[in-house]
Amino acid sequence: MNKSTKKIVIFDDDEDILSICVYILEEQDWEVHTFTNCNNIIERINDIKPDVILMDNWIPDEGGIIATQTLKKDAELQNIPVIYFSANSDIQILAEHAGADGYLAKPFDLEELDRVIGTVLVK
Template identity: 45%
Template sequence: MRSKVLICDDEKDILQVVKIVLEKEGYEVATESAVINAVELVEKHRPDLILMDIWIPEIGGSKAVKQLKSNPETAKVPVLLFSANNKIENIAEDSGADGYICKPFDVQDLVNGIAKAGVKV
């Protein structure tokens, strides 16, 4: 069974490009362009890893990560924040994210970041 990655980003181009890249790598991919309740999204998609944009509409990536990490049902799902924000490292640490990927990123950085989080195809 392939590992599933949930990508949460409001930029449709990013969703499309990252989805294509990860599917080529062998991952199953789901996408969302807004997050109201991160726990419900995990229940809906059952991802092995989440790529979460910091600026995701409705609640924002940092708050979404805190929601996930405070719930025993979703706390163990790895979440990588990704953004062009120059404070991404601090935001990831403060929110409890499992790591981060800086935008813009190259394909290898993306694939390596997911593998580093312990999620294999």
């Protein structure tokens, strides 16, 4: 193995968005893990230890806000950046309420996805 692969976890119940994100991010050498619900989120994230997490607002079962807050309360996982993404017009408020490190409004383009991931990885 040459350079270490960056890992990203995407929580979204929209299979189309997941497949687009997987395609884009794997092209950029990310190891992509996707989930269509946020159940057992602590165990899942502990198993993968990703560099960044993309979190949908409307993810079953608890929703993105509670899922993000759960991660941010966990001492071992709270430093993993969470990017909140949603088609909600008030996404910035939702992201702040959740305690996310950044946000991405849907629909988004490739440059925007790159930019937001880049800003949280620098932190």
